[in-house]
Amino acid sequence: MKVFAVKELANLHIQNLKKSGNRIGLIPTMGALHQGHISLIERAKEENDVVVVSIFVNPTQFNNPEDLQKYPRTLEADLEKLSATDCDLVFAPQAEEMYQADETAELFDFAGLDKEMEGKFRDNHFNGVGTILKKLFSVLIPNNAYFGEKDFQQLQIVKKLVNITQQPVNIVGCPIHREADGLAMSSRNMRLTTEHRASAPFIYQTLLAAQKKVTNHTPKEIEQWVVEKFNKHNNLVLEYFSIADEATLKPIDNFNNSSKYRAFIAVFAGEIRLIDNLELSN
Numbered sequence: 001m002k003v004f005a006v007k008e009l010a011n012l013h014i015q016n017l018k019k020s021g022n023r024i025g026l027i028p029t030m031g032a033l034h035q036g037h038i039s040l041i042e043r044a045k046e047e048n049d050v051v052v053v054s055i056f057v058n059p060t061q062f063n064n065p066e067d068l069q070k071y072p073r074t075l076e077a078d079l080e081k082l083s084a085t086d087c088d089l090v091f092a093p094q095a096e097e098m099y100q101a102d103e104t105a106e107l108f109d110f111a112g113l114d115k116e117m118e119g120k121f122r123d124n125h126f127n128g129v130g131t132i133l134k135k136l137f138s139v140l141i142p143n144n145a146y147f148g149e150k151d152f153q154q155l156q157i158v159k160k161l162v163n164i165t166q167q168p169v170n171i172v173g174c175p176i177h178r179e180a181d182g183l184a185m186s187s188r189n190m191r192l193t194t195e196h197r198a199s200a201p202f203i204y205q206t207l208l209a210a211q212k213k214v215t216n217h218t219p220k221e222i223e224q225w226v227v228e229k230f231n232k233h234n235n236l237v238l239e240y241f242s243i244a245d246e247a248t249l250k251p252i253d254n255f256n257n258s259s260k261y262r263a264f265i266a267v268f269a270g271e272i273r274l275i276d277n278l279e280l281s282n
Contacts (some may be wrong), residue, residue, distance in 0.1 A: 022049040026142035032072040032187030036177035045086040060105040061128030196269035199235040207278040239266040
């Protein structure tokens with residue numbers, strides 16, 4: 001497994017691999033790797049010749065400086081985990097390698113995808129995501145890039161980004177990887193207190209219960225039910241719950257058979273913010 005911190009060297013190495021006919025699969029991460037990331041590596045290995053993992057805590061996608069400061073940075077442990085996988089190359093640059101001094105996020109027109117849900121609570125977040133992915137795709141020139149559906153809104157926006165920038169990369173969404181108790185795997189989970197970790201599976205349990213209500217309740221009725229459930233919970237604070245069209249991410253008033261819908265949720269467990277989502281059938 002090769003490790004690069006300099007973009008020119010990583011790019012040169014990958015260009016040589018591609019000249020030899022190798023297909024490149026990329027998993028962009030911010031480190032603090034868990035089994036969800038490993039599952040993306042396994043999927044990428046099935047579909048590509050070379051698997052690349054990027055590890056970079058991207059400053060331009062954090063609207064909260066304290067959140068950026070506290071985000072777990074575990075590069076040494078991450079490299080040890082990756083050495084036991086099918087990962088072939090790691091790109092782990094420092095911030096100054098990817099951004100010039102005082103550089104800010106590029107502005108993109110995501111056709112409103114960035115204005116719903118996360119976009120309402122994390123100002124400029126998706127411009128930051130788009131900025132770093134555009135850079136990473138240019139450096140690592142993957143054929144395929146793999147993203148977990150836990151960040152489903154981000155997945156849709158990344159697909160839009162590739163369309164906007166005309167970068168020749170196929171975006172692959174992969175199912176959410178969950179703990180045995182249903183909690184969606186996330187690098188933030190390691191920051192949960194014992195008490196909040198014990199409470200966190202309630203998020204997925206609520207999504208499953210909401211899913212069952214689709215046949216005989218309206219979206220608004222389900223949303224109100226979820227709000228009431230969290231109002232009664234002592235350890236978790238609901239930030240938002242939304243039932244939205246998968247394609248547009250806009251909230252809906254009624255279910256019909258011609259569209260796909262998904263329930264999205266963001267919850268605070270103490271100071272740790274957790275997100276999840278679940279496909280709904282009607």
